[in-house]
Amino acid sequence: MTVLIDEPIWPAHGTVWAHLVSDVSLAELHAFARRAGIPERGFDHDHYDVPLARCAEMVALGAQPVTGRELLRRLQLSGLRVTQAEKKRLRGQRTP
Known part of the structure; x- marks a missing residue:
């Protein structure tokens, strides 16, 4: 299991935030987050x-x-990285 966390440097909502990723699979990341009590x-x-x-x-x-x-390097190498352009495209899609 390889879940990674970077430095908390991203300001928002009165604090700073880190990113938690897996360089193996999203299933691994979601399982870790559930175990840690991180909200979806x-x-x-x-x-x-x-x-x-x-x-x-x-x-x-x-x-x-x-x-x-x-x-970022390990997320990109894993093939799990979603670019900003992809995020914008996904946010624009509506689900039925």
Whole structure:
């Protein structure tokens, strides 16, 4: 199991946020998030957003801390990366 977490540097909602990803599969990522009690609304196409206050907990549960650059590299190599353009396209699609 390889779940990765980067540095919490993304500001929003009065805190900073990290990204939690898997470089193996989305199923692995979702299973980790469920076990950690991360709400589904925290998922953004290829990662979960994790507030600073919960980052140490994610590491204690087994997430591997990496730099943002390393996280992106490994996510891209896994084929799980969803680009900003793809996210915009997906948000524009309506489901019946």
